[in-house]
Amino acid sequence: MKSSISLFTALLGTTVSIASPLMAQQEQTSILIDNASYWTAGMNAASGPMDILIEGNAIKSIAPEITPPEGAEVIDAKGKTLIPGLIDTHVHIMDTLSPNALKNTDLFYLAFLAEQNAERLLMNGVTTIREAAGPSMGVKRAIDEHLATGPRIYPSGAAITQTGGHGDFRNLDNPTPQKGGYADETETMGLAYIADGKAEVMRGARDAFRKGATQVKMLVSGSVSGLHDPVDVQEFTEEEIHAVVEVAENFGTYVMVHAYNDRSIQASLRAGVKSIEHGNLMSEETMKLMADKGAFLSAQTYTFTQKLPYFNDSQIEQLNSVNVGLDQMFTLAKKYNVTITHSSDIYGTPENFANAPQEFILRQKWFTPVEILEQATTNAAQLLALSGARNPYPDQALGVIEVGAFADVILVDGDPTKNVSLLAKPDDNLSVIIKNGEIYKNVLPD
Numbered sequence: 001m002k003s004s005i006s007l008f009t010a011l012l013g014t015t016v017s018i019a020s021p022l023m024a025q026q027e028q029t030s031i032l033i034d035n036a037s038y039w040t041a042g043m044n045a046a047s048g049p050m051d052i053l054i055e056g057n058a059i060k061s062i063a064p065e066i067t068p069p070e071g072a073e074v075i076d077a078k079g080k081t082l083i084p085g086l087i088d089t090h091v092h093i094m095d096t097l098s099p100n101a102l103k104n105t106d107l108f109y110l111a112f113l114a115e116q117n118a119e120r121l122l123m124n125g126v127t128t129i130r131e132a133a134g135p136s137m138g139v140k141r142a143i144d145e146h147l148a149t150g151p152r153i154y155p156s157g158a159a160i161t162q163t164g165g166h167g168d169f170r171n172l173d174n175p176t177p178q179k180g181g182y183a184d185e186t187e188t189m190g191l192a193y194i195a196d197g198k199a200e201v202m203r204g205a206r207d208a209f210r211k212g213a214t215q216v217k218m219l220v221s222g223s224v225s226g227l228h229d230p231v232d233v234q235e236f237t238e239e240e241i242h243a244v245v246e247v248a249e250n251f252g253t254y255v256m257v258h259a260y261n262d263r264s265i266q267a268s269l270r271a272g273v274k275s276i277e278h279g280n281l282m283s284e285e286t287m288k289l290m291a292d293k294g295a296f297l298s299a300q301t302y303t304f305t306q307k308l309p310y311f312n313d314s315q316i317e318q319l320n321s322v323n324v325g326l327d328q329m330f331t332l333a334k335k336y337n338v339t340i341t342h343s344s345d346i347y348g349t350p351e352n353f354a355n356a357p358q359e360f361i362l363r364q365k366w367f368t369p370v371e372i373l374e375q376a377t378t379n380a381a382q383l384l385a386l387s388g389a390r391n392p393y394p395d396q397a398l399g400v401i402e403v404g405a406f407a408d409v410i411l412v413d414g415d416p417t418k419n420v421s422l423l424a425k426p427d428d429n430l431s432v433i434i435k436n437g438e439i440y441k442n443v444l445p446d
């Protein structure tokens with residue numbers, strides 16, 4: 001008993017001692033970005049020259065000529081293009097290792113990998129992400145408290161998966177819990193939550209919110225990589241999906257679902273799901289329903305170019321089918337004016353996270369540079385705002401350059417409204433990265 005009290009006291013001491021340097025970093029500062037061209041959603045092209053003044057964590061003013069306030073840091077943009085920080089609505093910073101490799105690690109190691117992934121994303125110009133499966137709440141908190149470097153995070157917590165679903169990585173000879181089975185590392189580490197029936201899926205959702213999820217993720221269809229859940233399968237019943245939607249709505253937020261096929265997407269939409277992840281195999285009828293329900297399409301391209309070394313023939317066949325589906329999906333989404341967001345579904349280690357911006361190249365097959373920029377800024381911000389009462393960054397706008405918005409901006413060497421491929425090489429083409437009014441990268445000469 002005595003030792004546990006002293007541990008608690010020691011922890012309290014730690015909290016007090018780190019509080020002061022953190023507060024010092026949050027002091028009011030001003031940054032004047034001088035002589036920039038700029039773009040924000042609603043503009044057909046970049047325009048300038050313009051001055052943008054940042055005060056604290058907000059954009060204070062935008063005008064052709066602003067006199068720098070006393071003590072302001074002045075960045076001469078030399079006509080480069082300032083755009084809102086990018087938002088990725090489907091990322092897996094926690095999904096760093098294969099289910100097998102998880103057996104030989106612990107959450108502390110995973111957190112270090114996740115932090116490296118988060119930092120790589122920020123250096124890609126991504127200032128906000130939605131984490132799509134896993135215990136990212138601690139990493140989010142560490143970033144918000146300046147203990148680590150990375151984007152703003154909207155965590156989903158453990159993805160709710162059915163027995164045998166996309167998130168069930170147990171060995172085949174591990175029985176269900178009712179028959180003496182045991183949870184594997186994917187579950188014990190909080191990446192997935194296996195549940196069947198209304199009561200269990202609701203418990204999974206409530207547990208995610210208990211841990212700080214801002215929305216809940218459900219895996220409602222088979223997957224490309226799945227060995228035991230082919231991509232044509234619907235996972236969960238409409239009733240189970242609706243039960244999770246009800247829990248999310250009780251928490252003032254929404255549900256996002258991994259879903260490829262018509263059957264699973266339609267069930268989700270009828271159940272009240274607001275964010276469809278992937279969606280590659282949807283028909284015209286389903287896309288119409290997406291539009292009717294006002295659901296968002298959080299779709300990807302780059303991830304489907306990745307034929308993983310361990311893929312067998314059926315996995316390769318599934319990969320090919322979802323790649324073929326992409327063309328129809330994006331064409332239909334445009335036809336029915338469904339809101340598409342930028343998302344990469346990037347996972348693994350920082351080396352792979354460096355590939356996430358390939359998304360900006362591949363989407364040009366269907367979209368103009370300005371459309372692609374809108375997907376990565378306002379469209380994505382609208383989706384994240386559905387987290388409503390659970391929104392961790394509620395007070396100011398995200399994904400726009402306007403007075404009062406969060407000062408999340410990146411300076412591009414060139415004009416991404418004409419050449420959006422510039423964003424695919426962030427190390428070369430991003431001169432300045434600012435998140436929450438703080439400079440994380442500035443390679444411009446003083």
Ligand SMILES: [Zn+2]
Nearest residue numbers: 090092132345
């Ligand atoms: Zn994913």
